[in-house]
Amino acid sequence: MIRIPHTSDRRIEAETEMDASRRRFFIGMAAGSLGAGLGIPRLSLAETMARLTHRQGGRGPSRFHPSFVKDVGLLTDLNATNQGGAWWNFDSYITPIEQFYIRNEYATPRAELDRRVDPRFWRLHIHGDAVERPIEITYDDLLKMPSRRIQSVMQCAGNGRTLFWEQEGMPEGDRRVKGNGWGMGGIGMAEWDYVPMSHILDLVGLKPNAKACLFWSGVDGKAPNTESDTGRPMPIADILERPDDIGLAVERRGIRTPLLG
Structure with missing residues (x-):
């Protein structure tokens, strides 16, 4: 569901980039320097990466869990609903689906448990008091739109x-930073196909008083078929600033969503 109200919302967004080639270069340099300093033979980059892998040379055993829809054998097990990427195994610019956190x-x-995520029954509702023409979109409709x-x-x-x-002394008490112990595995690079918001907004039309867009999941609930409590607001001004760069993801390198989790 996308709801576009005329009331304002705030959004805090953090973005980062990781240069895999630069990171591999420093791994190789570190291994070479260590070998030289200790009188140990220098390791090639391939040998270094092989020694940094885990679970049978990075080809971990299959591990399936009812909370996920993919084999998570190459991920680090954080808890029942979160899995971290084994960042020491990352060796490509695009993160493979099996290594994506x-x-x-x-x-x-x-x-099979919640028909709302079945492509045959999935629906996207776009409405709000700042929308001229509320619409409902099927998954097939979305796939036919310009992307x-x-x-x-x-x-x-x-x-x-x-x-x-570890580095800032915030392990416990009032200074403890709460949450998953990601290490550096809570990141991934992917190639996405998406329908730009410029097309979506042209379909529905915006009233002059539009202030924010609420991207509401509709399906992320505590149990199947329960109401979602997950959404993310974004100021309309930010969307209109980059309407062709912001959109609704429909595929990840040929894999139709949702298949990451």
């Missing part, structure tokens, strides 16, 4: 939280 508040919705492709970093706001615990 999962940040869920609840279990990933499954079509664009973008490579974009997705990151949890808590990525690197363990650095605060």
